[in-house]
Amino acid sequence: MSALIPTQHPGFRPPPGACDCHMHIYGPADVYPPAPNSPFPPVAGGDIAAYLKLREVLGLTRAVVVQPSVYGFDNRATLHAMAVLGEDARGVAVVPPDVSERELDWLTQQGVRGIRFFMIGGGLLGWDDLETLAAKTAAFGWHVQLQMDGRLLHEVEARLARLPGRLVIDHNGKFLEPVGLDHPGFVALRRLLDNGRTWVKTSGVYETSRIGTxxxxxxxxxxxxxxxxxxxxxxxxxxWPHPSKPGNPPDDARLVDLFREWCGSDAVAGRIMVDNAAELYDFPSPI
Known part of the structure; x- marks a missing residue:
């Protein structure tokens, strides 16, 4: 089996409706050509068929397909994956500053609920585009999904707090060097969560850990x-499929069990995986 698919199920079995709120899908290069000079090439084996196997192993129900940087403004691979996943999918897209309302309306109908800003290198949208696109997309119920070096969050905290609509911050703040709980950037992240319009993905711990597995x-x-x-x-x-670790992905089953440990109880884990995701991404409540 591919290294991208765990060989064992996690010990913790997620409840029905559990959502993977950040994953990527890659397709054939002749169908979805990579954007020139992208620092993150397509992940071999990171296709929708492999993800369906992963989802079964992990016991997940829903997914949010996030547009990978390698495809730039071409959202076709993301939209195709969402179509395969059907009603259990939502998407986060990357659109240009001059995107039309007609295009935003169409993408919303396909299940897109957010716009991605990747500020670490390789993203097509930058800080100069933030307010304009936040306002444009908030009118369609989208949130801003932001990935940046969390060590700088306190420097932009006020600006982020003024954005219309919701804000979703990736990977525990994505501190490119692990920090203590008293770091100004982490303190700013907690303050943003307190405003009631900011969310954080408790994911990607393997990306920046200096201690590791x-x-x-x-x-x-x-x-x-x-x-x-x-x-x-x-x-x-x-x-998944862990584009920052090509050829050396983490064990996703282990990451599910770690998440459950951080939560301290099945009830908290279930709330985060099911209820919070349903609220943020506009899923119906599971029956």
Whole structure:
């Protein structure tokens, strides 16, 4: 089996309606050509057929397909994956500043609920586009999904707090160097969560951990603190197929079990995986 698919199920079985709120899908290069000079090439084996196998192993029900940087403004691979997943899918797209209302309306009808800003290198949208596109897309119920170096969050906190609509911050704040709970950027992240319009993905601990497997304790401490501080503003995600770790992906089953440990109870884990995701991404409540 591919290294992208765990060989064992997680010990914790997610409840019905559990959502993977951040994953990517890649397709054939002749159908979905990579954008020139993208720092993140397509992940071999990261296609929708493989993700369906992963979802079965992990016991997940729903997914949010996030447009990968490698495709730029071409959202076709993301939209195709959403179509395959059907009613259990939502999407986060990347659109240009001059996107028309007609295009935004069409994307909304397809299930897109957010616009992605990737500020670490390789994203097509930058800080100069933030307010304009936040206002345009908020009119269609979209949120801003933001990935940046969390060590700088306190410098842009006021600006982010003024954005219309909701804000979703990736990967526990994505501190490119693990920080303590008293770091100004982490304190700013907790304040943003307190405004009631900001959410955080408790994901990607393996990306920035300096200690590493099996528990990633330096970054896991941030995830645990965020869940304790604002469980109603956290969501779960795999970040599959782990584009920052080509050829050496983490064990997704282990990451599910780690998430459950951070939550402290099945009830908190269920709330984050099911109820929070349903509210944020406009899914119906599971029966």
């Amino acid at each position: 099996p528990d990633y304790p330096d970054v896991a401490a941030l995830a645990r603190a965020l869940i304790a501080h604002a469980p109603e503003r956290c969501v779960f995600a795999t970040n």
